[in-house]
Amino acid sequence: xxxxxxxxxxxxxxxxxxxxxxxxxxxxxxxxxxxxxxxxxxxxxxxxxxxxxxxxxxxxxxxxxxxxxxxxxxxxxxxxxxxxxxxxxxxxxxxxxxxxxxxxxxxxxxxxxxxxxxxxxxxxxxxxxxxxxxxxxxxxxxxxxxxxxxxxxxxxxxxxxxxxxxxxxxxxxxxxxxxxxxxxxxxxxxxxxxxxxxxxxxxxxxxxxxxxxxxxxxxxxxxxxxxxxxxxxxxxxxxxxxxxxxxxxxxxxxxxxxxxxxxxxxxxxxxxxxxxxxxxxxxxxxxxxxxxxxxxxxxxxxxxxxxxxxxxxxxxxxxxxxxxxxxxxxxxxxxxxxxxxxxx
Numbered sequence: 001x002x003x004x005x006x007x008x009x010x011x012x013x014x015x016x017x018x019x020x021x022x023x024x025x026x027x028x029x030x031x032x033x034x035x036x037x038x039x040x041x042x043x044x045x046x047x048x049x050x051x052x053x054x055x056x057x058x059x060x061x062x063x064x065x066x067x068x069x070x071x072x073x074x075x076x077x078x079x080x081x082x083x084x085x086x087x088x089x090x091x092x093x094x095x096x097x098x099x100x101x102x103x104x105x106x107x108x109x110x111x112x113x114x115x116x117x118x119x120x121x122x123x124x125x126x127x128x129x130x131x132x133x134x135x136x137x138x139x140x141x142x143x144x145x146x147x148x149x150x151x152x153x154x155x156x157x158x159x160x161x162x163x164x165x166x167x168x169x170x171x172x173x174x175x176x177x178x179x180x181x182x183x184x185x186x187x188x189x190x191x192x193x194x195x196x197x198x199x200x201x202x203x204x205x206x207x208x209x210x211x212x213x214x215x216x217x218x219x220x221x222x223x224x225x226x227x228x229x230x231x232x233x234x235x236x237x238x239x240x241x242x243x244x245x246x247x248x249x250x251x252x253x254x255x256x257x258x259x260x261x262x263x264x265x266x267x268x269x270x271x272x273x274x275x276x277x278x279x280x281x282x283x284x285x286x287x288x289x290x291x292x293x294x295x296x297x298x299x300x301x302x303x304x305x306x307x308x309x310x311x312x313x314x315x316x317x318x319x320x321x322x323x324x325x326x327x328x329x330x331x332x333x334x335x336x337x338x339x340x341x342x343x344x
Contacts, residue, residue: 012086013046018106019079025223025233027301030075032236032294033219035101039069039117040212042085043097044204047121050087050095051135059133060204061095061121063211065156066242068332069117073103074235074303080104081114088118089149090135095121096149120156129206129247160243186312190228193257194221198250209248214274214290218242221258222270222294229260229268230298232306237267240328242292252276254289261293262325263311269325270294293328 015038023034040063047061075081082102089096101115125131140146182189194217202213219236226234248254255275262269274290298306313319 012084013042013049014082014084015042015045016080016082019075019077019081021077024077025235027233028077029233029235030077030079030081031216031219031223032071032239033216033223035071035075035081035115036066036069036215036219036239037210037212038081038083039099039101039115040066040119040210040215042083042099043117043119043121044210044212046085046087047095047097047119048123050090050138051121051123051133054136057125057127057131057133059123059125060206061123062204062206062208062244062247063119064094064122064244065120065160066211066215066239067118067120067156068238068240069115070238071115071236073112073114075101075103075114078106080106082111087138089146089153090138091150091153092134093122093132094153095123095135096152097121118152124206126205129208156241159241183312183314185229185309186314187260187318188314190225191257191259192221192224192228193255194224196254196256198248198252198254200250203250206247207250209250209252209254211244214244214248214254215239215242217254217256218258218272218274218290218292219294221256222272222296225258225260225270226268226294226296226298229263229311230306230308232298232300234296234298236294237297238295238332240293240295242290244290246276246287246289248274248276248289249278249281251280252278258294260311261321262329263308264329265307266305267295267297267329268308268311269329270296271321293325 019030024030051059051061085097085099088098097119099117102111103114104111123133125133196217198209202209204210258270258272261271271293275286276289277286278284298308300306313322
């Protein structure tokens with residue numbers, strides 16, 4: 001039986017939902033984590049549907065990586081989110097999905113693109129959760145299109161390997177710190193943690209946590225860090241590549257920890273780690289499941305960017321992380337400027 005399926009660029013799937021007050025912060029901006037969760041839901045649907053178009057084991061596609069995602073415009077309470085997803089590349093054991101998010105004001109009819117994201121999924125058998133299923137291959141409009149997809153696949157594969165080198169780092173959870181003893185605008189003053197028990201509603205058919213649930217928790221912690229540093233309204237500006245190193249099983253206790261690593265004049269970078277601790281299979285021990293960098297900006301009452309207080313560095317390790325963050329900031333800035341010049 002052929003594993004080839006024709007790719008249709010004209011028929012992406014779409015999910016829609018109106019934004020409610022519990023989706024947003026106190027000034028009405030929809031949380032970045034809420035949007036990331038919707039993006040992952042759309043990606044999970046289309047990739048799982050595609051991977052089950054062949055005979056053999058039924059499977060569920062698990063999120064492996066999210067490429068850098070920029071938040072182009074804020075989404076507000078009362079707007080309708082239109083999240084569309086389409087397949088753009090398949091390797092033997094992974095699927096690339098492109099997702100676009102549009103916000104619609106249903107009172108005026110105006111629409112704006114808020115997010116564009118690229119996600120990678122790996123299909124796992126429902127009968128054997130450790131078995132990766134071979135992906136049905138898609139047809140491309142041209143050899144060049146397939147070659148571009150292959151380049152993206154190789155690039156993300158290399159970056160995932162590089163990220164694993166940071167996996168040994170730890171952030172000591174800070175649940176109830178005495179912040180009065182911490183100097184203002186230091187890493188220790190804003191560092192934050194969240195503990196969450198993984199329940200059935202958080203999980204896929206496999207009993208493992210949805211990637212979107214994890215990303216929402218990560219955004220919440222990053223937002224707390226940013227708010228504690230600025231003490232103003234803050235919003236997610238972008239998320240660097242999120243790498244899902246290991247699956248998180250139902251019943252695990254996850255500790256999501258975030259710390260400030262870099263500040264520019266109008267943005268701040270927060271590093272977030274997710275560690276999973278099995279309650280039943282304790283012999284496996286605690287392990288690093290996910291890691292990523294979130295970028296936030298500070299806004300005034302009119303939604304205009306405010307200057308970000310400079311991060312005060314106290315240790316050599318903090319200075320090292322700050323310089324690494326500065327490199328990432330300058331690289332992103334250069335890429336954005338190059339993109340703008342190409343569009344002109």
